[in-house]
Amino acid sequence: MNFATGTLRIGARAADLKTIAYRLAAALAICVVLTAASDVFLTTNNLLNVLRQASLLFLLASGLTLVILTAGLDLSVGANIGMSACIAASVIKLTGSAVLGAMTGVGIGLTIGLANGVLVALMRMPPFIATYGMLWVVHGVTYWFMAGTTIYGFPPGFRALGSGHFLGVPIPVYLMFVFLALGTFFAQRTTYGQEIYAIGANREAARLSGVPIAKRLILVYAVSGAMAGLASLVFLARMNSAEGDIGEAFTLPAIAAALIGGTSLFGGVGTVSGTLVGALILTLVLNGMNLLTIDASWQPLVTGVIVLLAVFFDTLTRKGEA
Amino acid sequence: MNTSVPLLELRGISKQFPGVKALDDVSFAVYPGEVHMLVGENGAGKSSLMKVLCGAYRADEGEFFHCGEKVEIRSPADARKLGIAVIFQEFSLVPYLSIAQNIFLGREFSGRFPGTVDHARMHAEAKKLLDLLGLDVSTKTLVHELGVAQQQMVEIAKALSQQARILVMDEPTAALSDRETERLFTMIRQLQADGVAIVYISHRMAEVFSMGDRITVLRDGRKVASLLPGEATPDELVHLMVGRSVDRSYARTFCKTAGEMILEVKDLSSANGVKGINLTVRSGEIVGLSGLVGAGRSEVARAIFGADRVTAGEIRLHAAPHRGGPDKAVAAGIALIPESRKAEGLALIRSVCDNLMLPGLPLAFPNRLYKTSKARQIAGALIDRLRISTPSALRPVRLLSGGNQQKVVIGKWLGSGSRLFIIDEPTRGIDVGAKAEIFALIDQLVQQGAGVLMISSELSEIVQVCDRSYVMRDGRIAGHLSREQLSEESILKMGVHHE
Numbered sequence: 001m002n003f004a005t006g007t008l009r010i011g012a013r014a015a016d017l018k019t020i021a022y023r024l025a026a027a028l029a030i031c032v033v034l035t036a037a038s039d040v041f042l043t044t045n046n047l048l049n050v051l052r053q054a055s056l057l058f059l060l061a062s063g064l065t066l067v068i069l070t071a072g073l074d075l076s077v078g079a080n081i082g083m084s085a086c087i088a089a090s091v092i093k094l095t096g097s098a099v100l101g102a103m104t105g106v107g108i109g110l111t112i113g114l115a116n117g118v119l120v121a122l123m124r125m126p127p128f129i130a131t132y133g134m135l136w137v138v139h140g141v142t143y144w145f146m147a148g149t150t151i152y153g154f155p156p157g158f159r160a161l162g163s164g165h166f167l168g169v170p171i172p173v174y175l176m177f178v179f180l181a182l183g184t185f186f187a188q189r190t191t192y193g194q195e196i197y198a199i200g201a202n203r204e205a206a207r208l209s210g211v212p213i214a215k216r217l218i219l220v221y222a223v224s225g226a227m228a229g230l231a232s233l234v235f236l237a238r239m240n241s242a243e244g245d246i247g248e249a250f251t252l253p254a255i256a257a258a259l260i261g262g263t264s265l266f267g268g269v270g271t272v273s274g275t276l277v278g279a280l281i282l283t284l285v286l287n288g289m290n291l292l293t294i295d296a297s298w299q300p301l302v303t304g305v306i307v308l309l310a311v312f313f314d315t316l317t318r319k320g321e322a
Numbered sequence: 323m324n325t326s327v328p329l330l331e332l333r334g335i336s337k338q339f340p341g342v343k344a345l346d347d348v349s350f351a352v353y354p355g356e357v358h359m360l361v362g363e364n365g366a367g368k369s370s371l372m373k374v375l376c377g378a379y380r381a382d383e384g385e386f387f388h389c390g391e392k393v394e395i396r397s398p399a400d401a402r403k404l405g406i407a408v409i410f411q412e413f414s415l416v417p418y419l420s421i422a423q424n425i426f427l428g429r430e431f432s433g434r435f436p437g438t439v440d441h442a443r444m445h446a447e448a449k450k451l452l453d454l455l456g457l458d459v460s461t462k463t464l465v466h467e468l469g470v471a472q473q474q475m476v477e478i479a480k481a482l483s484q485q486a487r488i489l490v491m492d493e494p495t496a497a498l499s500d501r502e503t504e505r506l507f508t509m510i511r512q513l514q515a516d517g518v519a520i521v522y523i524s525h526r527m528a529e530v531f532s533m534g535d536r537i538t539v540l541r542d543g544r545k546v547a548s549l550l551p552g553e554a555t556p557d558e559l560v561h562l563m564v565g566r567s568v569d570r571s572y573a574r575t576f577c578k579t580a581g582e583m584i585l586e587v588k589d590l591s592s593a594n595g596v597k598g599i600n601l602t603v604r605s606g607e608i609v610g611l612s613g614l615v616g617a618g619r620s621e622v623a624r625a626i627f628g629a630d631r632v633t634a635g636e637i638r639l640h641a642a643p644h645r646g647g648p649d650k651a652v653a654a655g656i657a658l659i660p661e662s663r664k665a666e667g668l669a670l671i672r673s674v675c676d677n678l679m680l681p682g683l684p685l686a687f688p689n690r691l692y693k694t695s696k697a698r699q700i701a702g703a704l705i706d707r708l709r710i711s712t713p714s715a716l717r718p719v720r721l722l723s724g725g726n727q728q729k730v731v732i733g734k735w736l737g738s739g740s741r742l743f744i745i746d747e748p749t750r751g752i753d754v755g756a757k758a759e760i761f762a763l764i765d766q767l768v769q770q771g772a773g774v775l776m777i778s779s780e781l782s783e784i785v786q787v788c789d790r791s792y793v794m795r796d797g798r799i800a801g802h803l804s805r806e807q808l809s810e811e812s813i814l815k816m817g818v819h820h821e
Contacts, residue, residue, distance in 0.1 A: 189693075190692055
């Protein structure tokens with residue numbers, strides 16, 4: 001028998017690989033269709049543009065994926081982007097230091113994430129409720145802080161984070177691959193990752209196996225918050241201006257990217273790389289609609305259909321295994 | 323009091339489950355106005371019989387007669403039509419609805435307009451029922467505000483509102499205080515006087531003899547006796563409940579001299595109803611924790627492991643005080659193999675390897691870096707050692723058989739450095755072959771110097787496997803039995819109520 005050699009691959013990880021392969025195939029199919037339909041699609045400029053847009057979505061959704069793996073949810077990521085960006089912006093304006101501003105942005109994001117973690121893990125609130133409440137609180141504080149003003153015009157060194165290039169490739173794309181590697185390493189190659197999957201698969205069994213549930217939950221919400229803080233910097237650098245309501249449009253697309261990527265809201269199933277493919281699929285479709293000059297008002301409908309299709313597909317394939 | 327025709331009669335009822343005959347040719351009759359006591363040890367077939375009565379199980383063989391006429395009970399609806407109602411230990415009430423709404427749930431009186439409810443009539447009808455039962459509470463009270471005894475009354479009122487003539491009650495006094503019990507008995511006598519027949523499952527000898535008009539004893543799915551209260555003493559009844567030849571299939575060499583103290587529990591109480599527990603487990607011994615279902619055995623295990631909050635007392639591990647949640651317990655070398663492997667033991671969607679590795683992760687990977695190849699190797703070795711039958715270590719554990727799943731639940735602790743194993747119902751729902759393997763494994767553990775605290779509802783297992791045993795009753799340790807004193811009868815005598 002080949003237990004240890006792993007020649008038989010009928011396992012959970014093989015299922016993950018299959019999930020991702022199907023999605024990559026779907027992404028390729030979309031590319032083929034768009035290449036045929038539009039002259040502009042298969043140009044270096046456009047493809048880099050797609051990657052840059054996907055990178056922001058992925059940075060936000062990668063941390064969120066870890067939360068969803070524990071059968072949790074973080075609805076406050078969009079509000080988090082708003083607050084982190086606005087406070088980072090004013091620190092840069094006040095001190096003139098991009099580094100200090102960036103550290104503040106990630107720090108604010110991390111703090112919001114820690115607060116979510118405490119509400120969920122220590123005060124035992126349902127994640128939906130805790131982070132939904134946090135969404136409003138963070139929005140409220142940001143609006144009060146900004147009082148309707150706009151902060152704009154940042155040093156070029158900072159702006160490079162969002163709109164700069166290295167070897168012709170946008171900087172955020174490098175960030176995307178760095179965090180893909182970090183996220184995948186954390187989820188698959190550390191015992192923390194193993195415990196996070198176990199919590200999502202059966203929280204009580206994980207608890208009775210000695211997994212410190214509260215610590216791990218606080219960790220994933222903190223990571224999700226810090227990633228929102230980082231995403232806010234990329235967004236701020238790209239937009240070169242900050243207002244109280246930036247970020248509001250990001251929460252639902254980030255959840256969509258994770259779901260399209262095969263992460264289950266019931267927890268215990270999904271991968272960070274799947275979320276990257278999910279972000280790519282979503283961005284490709286929206287990019288294609290732009291190129292084909294389809295009215296932007298159709299975008300929510302199309303996003304919804306893709307999410308439903310992806311989840312329906314998973315339900316079908318997972319039923320087959322059961 | 324008895325008329326000659328039984329209200330309900332069962333003849334030759336059998337029910338087979340894979341690997342076990344739950345009911346074997348059981349005949350049983352209940353007359354109007356009679357309280358018929360049903361007794362037997364855990365797994366004797368009381369619950370199965372109750373489920374056949376209420377239509378939850380379909381009997382494989384046998385006939386039913388209602389007032390002398392042959393009838394069929396194939397579904398809960400059939401049972402309801404015959405006026406059979408069951409009051410389970412776990413109530414089926416909706417906590418945030420009122421008493422009246424609960425009583426008439428799904429059968430509301432329609433009001434003047436279609437889709438509306440005639441609340442006035444509903445409350446009036448509910449009031450009549452509560453008056454009948456002597457429950458002096460407003461029908462508008464929400465059920466979650468009621469005590470256990472009152473909720474039970476509401477269940478009974480609900481049954482009566484459905485014209486129930488045969489009430490089946492599963493250990494109705496288990497959660498009641500003495501005063502509430504007295505009130506329940508008054509009510510039962512009243513229902514008796516109205517001609518309602520009552521099938522009453524109980525472990526308490528005192529009420530079996532004081533309330534019962536007739537006693538039926540089940541053992542291993544068969545009816546072994548049906549007698550009147552005057553025909554037997556409580557001790558004779560216990561003997562009837564046990565009296566089987568002991569099966570010696572898991573013979574082991576018992577521990578002659580136990581090693582050093584591993585676990586010492588002093589006056590332990592928990593938020594979950596465990597009171598003043600004192601017990602010890604030494605290296606090399608298997609200590610039983612027996613008693614009837616609901617006596618608080620699993621709760622003791624959970625309190626020691628830190629899964630339930632400890633309210634008083636002390637736990638010492640290897641002579642050092644221990645306190646904290648399951649993560650602290652695991653780090654201190656305690657393993658808990660929980661009662662329900664699917665709900666508490668396994669991450670079903672994850673692989674055999676992932677499940678086997680979980681508690682031992684900090685030990686196998688002290689620097690926190692998880693190596694797939696090393697995990698496969700460790701899991702592969704465990705799979706071989708435990709002879710877990712799976713085509714691959716990567717197979718989701720939900721696809722394994724019950725016996726193999728149980729081996730995974732035990733196996734995952736073998737790599738966690740545990741010295742104390744608390745095993746709750748090690749053989750529930752698995753076949754005989756896997757049982758023998760699991761006991762061999764437990765024996766191996768103690769040979770290697772571990773201590774085992776074993777909970778089992780199967781008294782024969784405790785008698786055959788344990789070096790000694792504590793017996794629990796009502797959340798307390800009722801007594802201790804040495805190897806020489808251990809027998810099913812001695813456990814049962816200690817575990818049931820005599821007062």
